[in-house]
Amino acid sequence: MPVASPAAVKAVPPPSGRKVPCEKCPLRDIHALREFSAKELEFVSEFKSGELNVAAGTNILLQGTNSAHLYTILSGWSFRYKMLPDGRRQILNYALPSDFLGLQGSVNDEMQHSVEALTDMTLCVFPREKLWQLYRDYPTLAFDLTWLAAREEQILDEHLLSVGRRTAMERLAYLLLVVFQRAEEVGLTRGNALQLPFTQQHVADTLGMSLVHTNKTLRRLAATKTFRWKDRRFEIIDREGLARIASYEAPKVKARRPFI
Amino acid sequence: MPVASPAAVKAVPPPSGRKVPCEKCPLRDIHALREFSAKELEFVSEFKSGELNVAAGTNILLQGTNSAHLYTILSGWSFRYKMLPDGRRQILNYALPSDFLGLQGSVNDEMQHSVEALTDMTLCVFPREKLWQLYRDYPTLAFDLTWLAAREEQILDEHLLSVGRRTAMERLAYLLLVVFQRAEEVGLTRGNALQLPFTQQHVADTLGMSLVHTNKTLRRLAATKTFRWKDRRFEIIDREGLARIASYEAPKVKARRPFI
DNA sequence: CGACTTGTTGATGTACATCAAGGTACGTGG
DNA sequence: CCACGTACCTTGATGTACATCAACAAGTCG
Missing domain, CATH: 1.10.10.10 (Winged helix-like DNA-binding domain superfamily/Winged helix DNA-binding domain)
Known part of the structure; x- marks a missing residue:
């Protein structure tokens, strides 16, 4: 039976209060990403609740638990995966800077997959409860989230x-x-x-x-x-x-x- | 080499002008689905451009083409699939009444998968160009679309x-x-x-x-x-x-x- | 006209040889 | 110790072939 190496489950540390202002977000240098308007930038700054530095091997999200946070990756690699009870592991996708994590938690009570850091990472943290506000007042950002979800779907396909x-x-x-x-x-x-x-x-x-x-x-x-x-x-x-x-x-x- | 039976590619017929009013939508009887407000119902009625009846075996969406329409399934079964050049086929998911088809077309120029009707079906047709209007004015519906995309992702996982x-x-x-x-x-x-x-x-x-x-x-x-x-x-x-x-x-x- | 035969096709069921992938074991090198 | 590399044997999955069965169309005969 193909059994993956048992992943040591490290819990995520609490988010630091530190907030690099979004105008200085390192992701803004990436040419492949769209630019934000001043208004969007302002909201996202407000939406952001802090930053998180995690070490390689940390489980950012854990199958069977629920997460109050959503994350955008600012730096580092991670992977989404699922495990069967006997330890068989399937990696679903890799997540790189600018990828968004945790949206599925808005559909299910409990996460149906885990996310583990492959390298040391920096994450941008958003509180899930403000998500609705984003949909209500920032349709362009809402559309972006759908775009990202559809892209993830396409990769999975x-x-x-x-x-x-x-x-x-x-x-x-x-x-x-x-x-x-x-x-x-x-x-x-x-x-x-x-x-x-x-x-x-x-x-x-x-x-x-x-x-x-x-x-x-x-x-x-x-x-x-x-x-x-x-x-x-x-x-x-x-x-x-x-x-x-x-x-x-x-x-x-x-x-x-x-x-x- | 595992090669699927060569699917006869039937093109979709043009949507009929016929519009069953959304208040009488058969999906509204399904208990598992949320209810619409009067305002939402009104918009969706306007959003809807017509209905489509397709025979079993018809390709509703086709890999490599682009579709100007989005669909909600009103009745019948279908499946999403991809094919490799030599004919190997992978079915990605099945789509049942209340499922939504075509969102991925908003990310890519061309569809990256096909959808084929398993049975005779009735589809509710929406023009893709009005999608933005939905995001701008109906955040609850926008959130629904994200919800559906996240659910599809979860099934694929x-x-x-x-x-x-x-x-x-x-x-x-x-x-x-x-x-x-x-x-x-x-x-x-x-x-x-x-x-x-x-x-x-x-x-x-x-x-x-x-x-x-x-x-x-x-x-x-x-x-x-x-x-x-x-x-x-x-x-x-x-x-x-x-x-x-x-x-x-x-x-x-x-x-x-x-x-x- | 209806009943019966025949041929065709698609879906299913099974046997058998082959092969791709798995599991274990034991190397190496950093 | 962990990641990588390789050998050897086992097994799960494939491909081919062929048989069965029901559905259906076409043709034939009483």
């Missing part, structure tokens, strides 16, 4: 296609490609290189494969020389080649993506 | 866990259970029985398995006598038993679900 119907090679090629592209979008790459914070066990749990098989497949895929991955440093060499192996075509995005 | 980490038996038990529960929610069941409009090929493409293996697993699962399924008639006998086999726990929903 593609991921499900991978796990359900792509071969191990295809899956792996697809994952590496997509992760690189998403990191690139938010400025985490330097040229064709990227610091990849996850292990082969993470990859295995993302693609629904065993660790051993992931390793073997990774070796076979590396032989195509479409990328290099050694000691956390990932370098993409032949993007089109990877896409071809994955039989994946990147969707065209309609507009610059929003962030809250 | 669980589905991904299934395909990635559950065994064939568990997957199958999970699917049958969840489909029954969703049908029950919108009043499509009679006691413990349900008209199931899909074939074993659909099940296979949903769970990421081959047709043959689906059939064998279905036989083994049927031997547990937790359900009966013959000639489109599905009867659930031991719900808790199925849930135990699937190691699945149904999430608690926070509020009565909305529909547009």
Whole structure:
């Protein structure tokens, strides 16, 4: 039975009162994100209740609990995952700077998934109870949230296609490609290189494969020389080649993506 | 290679001008759905551009195209799916009455998935260009859309866990259970029985398995006598038993679900 | 005209050989 | 100690082939 390494559950620390003013939000430098109007900026500043620094390995959200907070990632990597009672783990998606966490908590009493920090992170914290105010007074921001939810859905669709119907090679090629592209979008790459914070066990749990098989497949895929991955440093060499192996075509995005 | 039966692509007919007034919307009888205020009802009536009757097998939305319309299902079953260039098909989710289709088209230029009617259906049609008006003037409805998107995400999460980490038996038990529960929610069941409009090929493409293996697993699962399924008639006998086999726990929903 | 036969098709059920993926074990190197 | 790499054996899943059965259409005969 494929059982993931038992994740040590670290609880989240309380949010610090510290509030970097939103005008100086580091996310505003990211070109792929839309800009806020002065009025929006003012509201978001007010909406924000503080910042949170969490260490790698911390569980930001935990399956079976409820969270009074919503988060926007300011820096660092994390992943959403679910676990079965016997410890089998499925990683659902990775979350990078500008991604939004916790919206599902508005539908269910209890979170149906967990989120764990892959690296040290900084999070922007919003109280869930003010969410309604956002919908009432800031339709542009409300639309942004829907946009983000629909985008998450679209990523999950593609991921499900991978796990359900792509071969191990295809899956792996697809994952590496997509992760690189998403990191690139938010400025985490330097040229064709990227610091990849996850292990082969993470990859295995993302693609629904065993660790051993992931390793073997990774070796076979590396032989195509479409990328290099050694000691956390990932370098993409032949993007089109990877896409071809994955039989994946990147969707065209309609507009610059929003962030809250 | 597991290739789905080649789906004949039938185009959607143009929406009929016919508009059943929203006060008489058949969905309003469903207890699980929230009620609309008079003002909301008035707007939705205006938002609605017509109705659409489609035959089983019709593609309501098509991967790679863009759709000017959004749909709420008034009656009938359909499924969202993606296909790889060589014909491998992954069914992402089923859509039942009160479910909303097409929101992803607001994020991407082109649809990244298709939707096919499983049975004859009636759809309520909305023009996408009026969506912004809804966000601007009807925050409660905007919130409903977000709620629906978050719910879809939650279903996909669980589905991904299934395909990635559950065994064939568990997957199958999970699917049958969840489909029954969703049908029950919108009043499509009679006691413990349900008209199931899909074939074993659909099940296979949903769970990421081959047709043959689906059939064998279905036989083994049927031997547990937790359900009966013959000639489109599905009867659930031991719900808790199925849930135990699937190691699945149904999430608690926070509020009565909305529909547009 | 209706009843019966025949052929076709789609869905299901099963056998068997093959193969991709899993599990265990035991390396290495940092 | 943990992440990675690899060998070896096992098993779960696939692909192909073929059989059954019901639904349906077309054609034939009394």
